[in-house]
Amino acid sequence: MLYELIGLEKIFGGRKIFDIDRFSIRSRRIYSLTGPNGAGKTTLLKILAFLDRPSAGEIRFCGKPVVQVEGDLLDLRRQVVMVDQSPLLFTGTVIDNVEFGLKMRNFPAAERKKRAIEALQKVGMEQFAPAEAHRLSGGETKRVALARALAIRPKVLLCDEPTANVDSEHQKIILDILADINRREKTSIIFSTHYQSLEQQLAHFCLHIQQGHLSEHQADNVYHAELIERGQRRCSCRLSERVVITLPARAVPAEPLFNLRIDQGRIRLADITGERETEGSLVEGRVAQIREENGGIEVRLDAGIVLDLVLSPGMYADRSIRVGEVVAVVIPDDAVHCIPNNGQLRKE
Amino acid sequence: MELLRDSLLSAVVLLMQLDPELLFIIWVSLKVSTLSTLIAATVGIPAGLLLAQAVFPGKRFILTCLNTLLALPTVVIGLVVYAFISRRGTFGSLGLLYTQEAIIIGQVILIVPLVTSLTIAAVSKLDERYRLSAMTLGADRYQTALVIFKEARFGIVAAVVAAFGRVIAEVGIGMMLGGNARGFTRTMTTAMALEYDKGEYVLAVALGVVLMTIAFGVNMLFHFFQGRTRTDAL
Numbered sequence: 183m184l185y186e187l188i189g190l191e192k193i194f195g196g197r198k199i200f201d202i203d204r205f206s207i208r209s210r211r212i213y214s215l216t217g218p219n220g221a222g223k224t225t226l227l228k229i230l231a232f233l234d235r236p237s238a239g240e241i242r243f244c245g246k247p248v249v250q251v252e253g254d255l256l257d258l259r260r261q262v263v264m265v266d267q268s269p270l271l272f273t274g275t276v277i278d279n280v281e282f283g284l285k286m287r288n289f290p291a292a293e294r295k296k297r298a299i300e301a302l303q304k305v306g307m308e309q310f311a312p313a314e315a316h317r318l319s320g321g322e323t324k325r326v327a328l329a330r331a332l333a334i335r336p337k338v339l340l341c342d343e344p345t346a347n348v349d350s351e352h353q354k355i356i357l358d359i360l361a362d363i364n365r366r367e368k369t370s371i372i373f374s375t376h377y378q379s380l381e382q383q384l385a386h387f388c389l390h391i392q393q394g395h396l397s398e399h400q401a402d403n404v405y406h407a408e409l410i411e412r413g414q415r416r417c418s419c420r421l422s423e424r425v426v427i428t429l430p431a432r433a434v435p436a437e438p439l440f441n442l443r444i445d446q447g448r449i450r451l452a453d454i455t456g457e458r459e460t461e462g463s464l465v466e467g468r469v470a471q472i473r474e475e476n477g478g479i480e481v482r483l484d485a486g487i488v489l490d491l492v493l494s495p496g497m498y499a500d501r502s503i504r505v506g507e508v509v510a511v512v513i514p515d516d517a518v519h520c521i522p523n524n525g526q527l528r529k530e
Numbered sequence: 531m532e533l534l535r536d537s538l539l540s541a542v543v544l545l546m547q548l549d550p551e552l553l554f555i556i557w558v559s560l561k562v563s564t565l566s567t568l569i570a571a572t573v574g575i576p577a578g579l580l581l582a583q584a585v586f587p588g589k590r591f592i593l594t595c596l597n598t599l600l601a602l603p604t605v606v607i608g609l610v611v612y613a614f615i616s617r618r619g620t621f622g623s624l625g626l627l628y629t630q631e632a633i634i635i636g637q638v639i640l641i642v643p644l645v646t647s648l649t650i651a652a653v654s655k656l657d658e659r660y661r662l663s664a665m666t667l668g669a670d671r672y673q674t675a676l677v678i679f680k681e682a683r684f685g686i687v688a689a690v691v692a693a694f695g696r697v698i699a700e701v702g703i704g705m706m707l708g709g710n711a712r713g714f715t716r717t718m719t720t721a722m723a724l725e726y727d728k729g730e731y732v733l734a735v736a737l738g739v740v741l742m743t744i745a746f747g748v749n750m751l752f753h754f755f756q757g758r759t760r761t762d763a764l
Contacts, residue, residue, distance in 0.1 A: 231666055252671065260668040270659045273681060283667035330667065 183245065184209035184338065184370050185230060187396075190239035192225055199225055200394040202239070207372070207389075209244075209337075212364050214385035215374040221391045223374040224267070227340045230372065231264035244337075260287065264340040268347070269327030271315035276307065276326050279315050283334040301333035302326075305359055321352035328359060339363070341373035357384055361521075384521075386441075403444040403490055407520075409434060424486030427463035427513060433520055441521040446480075448517030449491035451501055452510035462514040465489065469507050472498075483511065533731065541736030551713075552733065556740055559698060559717040562630050562708075566637035567694040574642045574693075575686055578649025579675050583661070593650070599643035604636075608706030611636045615707070628709035633717070636703035641693040648692060652685025653678055688755035695748040699741065 185207040192199040199222040207213060217223050228234035229241070232248070232255045241248040243258055263283070271279045280298035289297070302308040305325040310318065318326060324344070331339060344360065345353040361384060363369045372389075386404070390397050410426065411418040417434040419442070420426050434440075452464055467485025474480070479498040483489040491511060493501075503509055544552060581592065613619050615626040615635070626632045656678060664677040679686065701719035708715035710724055718737045725734035 228662075233662055233665055256668070256670050259665060262666070264662075264666045266659055266663065268659075270657060270663055272660070272663070272677060282664075286664075286668040286670070286673055334668065 183207065184243070186240075186242035186245075188240040188242070190229070190241065191237045192222065192229065192234075193237040194225070198394055200391060200396065202396045205396050205398070207370075208387075209370050210364070210368045211370060211386045212360070212384055213370075213372040213387050213389050215372060215389045215391065216376070217374075217391035222394070223391060224342050226391060226396070227264055227342055227372065227374060230338075231262050231340050232258045233264065260334075261336060262338040262340065263331040263334055263336040265324075265327050265331050265342065265344065267343040268320075269323060271318070271323055271326060271330075274315060275311070276302070276313050276315050276318070277311040279326060280311075280330045280333050282330060287334070297333045297335075298329075301329040304332055304362070305329045306355060321348045324348055324356065325352065328356065332359075332363060335367060336369065338370045338372070341371065343375060344373050345375070345377070360384060403446050404521075405442055405444070405487055407440055407442045409438045409440075422486040425465060427465065427518070429463075429518055429520070430515055433515070433518070435520055443519045443521065444489070444513055445517040445519065446490045447492050448514055449489070450512045450514070451491075451493070451497065451503075452512050462512045462517075464510055464512055466508060466510045469503055469505050469509060472503070472505060483509070485511075534735070537731040537735040538739075540732040541739055544732060544736045545739065549736075552736060552740075554713060555716050555718055555721050555737065558630065558715065559719070559741075560744075562633045562637065562704075562717065563694060563698040566634045566641065566697050567690060569634065569638045570641040570645050570693055571690045573638075574645025574689070575649050575679070576675075577642075578646045578686075578689075579653060579679060581646065582650045582653035583675070583678070596643050596647050596650075600647060602640070602643070604640060604700055604702030605706065607636050607639050608703050611639065611703075611707055627707065628711060628715060630708065630715055632707035633704050633715060636707045637697040637700060640700065640703060641696055644696060645689050645693045648689030649682075649686050652682045652689060655685065656682045684755045688752055691748055691752045691755060695745060695752065698744055698748070 183206045185205075187202045187205040187207075189204070190200070190202040215223050215226065225234060229236055235250050243261075248254070248258060272282060277295070277298050280301050281294045284294040284297055299308055299311065302311055305328055307322065307325050307329060310322065310326070315323075315326065328341075328344075339360075341360070344356050348356065360371055360373070364371050373384075386406075387398055388402075405421045407419045407421055409417055410420050412431060412434070415431055416428045417431050418426055418428050419434065421442075465483075465485050467483035467489060469481060470484045470488075471482035472479060477495070478492040479495060481491050481493060481498075481503065483491065489511070501509075581589065581596075611632065612627070615621050615624065615632055617627070626635070660681045661674055661678060664674045669677060699719065701723060704710070704715070704717045704720045705723065708717065708720065710716050710720040716724075718741050722734045722737045722741075725731065725737075
């Protein structure tokens with residue numbers, strides 16, 4: 183486990199921000215962290231970055247208890263980097279900033295420069311290396327701050343609202359970078375966000391903090407997929423031992439392992455006869471949960487994967503499905519969004 | 531009015547003639563003020579950085595004491611230091627009384643609280659994210675302090691400039707601990723006081739012109755650095 187939080191409490195100004203009984207965070211995964219304003223997302227990230235101390239409780243990092251002593255914390259901080267929501271760059275040039283973390287670790291000048299340029303290339307800012315850092319725009323500053331963190335090659339990257347106040351073009355660049363470093367360098371990433379689409383597109387797991395409690399769920403209908411057969415027209419992709427779906431060949435990424443998201447609003451109950459529809463995949467599962475949500479009926483199927491779908495109240499009344507019943511659903515091709523490991527979304 | 535005009539004209543002539551006595555007085559003033567400012571900066575800047583960032587019991591009390599010391603009259607400092615360095619004092623055997631060193635000691639005591647307080651103010655105004663960014667990028671305490679020093683440098687330099695302005699215009703300590711000895715511990719301010727007592731206004735006015743010029747230069751520097759700080763903050 184990367185982090186284990188045991189009885190973690192944070193009290194600020196007499197108010198208990200959060201109270202986490204027991205919680206674990208796995209390594210090499212991407213986690214999103216959501217919650218209402220003031221729920222303590224940034225405070226939790228600061229505690230995970232060892233920049234703030236909990237009021238009570240224990241943190242274990244890579245299996246070892248964290249001792250809140252400056253010398254020990256410095257060693258831990260050198261494995262975890264947090265990128266602020268509105269990062270500040272230090273006075274000096276862009277490359278001075280990117281080299282900063284390496285300088286603190288006494289890297290030789292040549293190695294520092296090499297790594298800094300590499301990091302700037304990752305964020306597409308290498309041409310700004312000699313520029314004064316204070317003259318950059320907000321989006322550019324965010325990318326340089328990300329490069330400054332990446333140059334260190336941290337074990338854990340914590341990002342507070344990485345795409346907040348950034349235009350859509352720069353948002354995409356930042357998301358691509360995060361997905362890429364998770365895949366290539368196995369960097370564990372935890373990022374806070376207000377955007378559900380971002381959470382679903384990027385995260386393997388979603389953390390939600392509300393009223394002081396932290397909960398985790400797998401990103402809704404996001405799965406790791408393995409390409410098992412590539413045909414000329416359609417490809418077979420395995421989502422679990424039991425679940426294999428087929429997708430149009432043009433929608434499937436070139437690499438054998440990728441993520442995909444299934445839009446829960448487009449999944450349909452199959453006809454009673456179970457007849458297979460032409461453009462989609464048929465999946466059978468047991469109804470595990472039914473609940474009303476925002477005027478729709480959310481149904482959770484245990485199909486070897488956890489599959490959530492939303493029915494209209496009319497459809498639900500017609501079919502009158504019950505918990506425990508086995509039902510078949512059709513996943514139309516246009517409900518599946520493939521996410522190659524470089525983070526770019528393909529929609530079919 | 532006529533007296534002032536005649537004195538001013540004679541003072542300008544004196545300055546243009548580069549009168550050796552006048553030059554020596556200016557030299558002593560600049561020397562003791564610069565040295566005391568450097569010593570106070572060496573003590574006050576690290577103390578300010580530490581006090582601004584550290585959280586410890588009694589911090590508020592120390593800050594209150596510092597603010598109180600800002601209002602310390604120079605004659606009180608003169609008296610206290612005199613008690614220590616006079617022949618019968620604890621450090622009497624060092625023979626410091628009526629030396630330039632004695633003036634420096636007194637002036638350092640006068641401006642250390644000023645440098646410390648203004649450094650605290652400059653660092654406290656600095657965005658907290660600079661400190662957190664340095665820490666998360668792996669800086670230890672010393673490296674973090676250096677980052678903060680660098681980012682707050684204009685405010686800190688302004689603190690040092692203000693301290694220099696305070697000591698160059700100071701008269702009480704120079705008089706009580708330096709003794710205003712001609713050719714030895716006579717500074718611009720003590721010389722002006724003496725010349726005034728004697729009714730000799732020419733040298734006093736000449737020194738006043740020099741002192742005002744230096745004070746003007748120092749204030750220009752102070753506003754320049756303060757302006758840079760404000761521009762940075764925007």
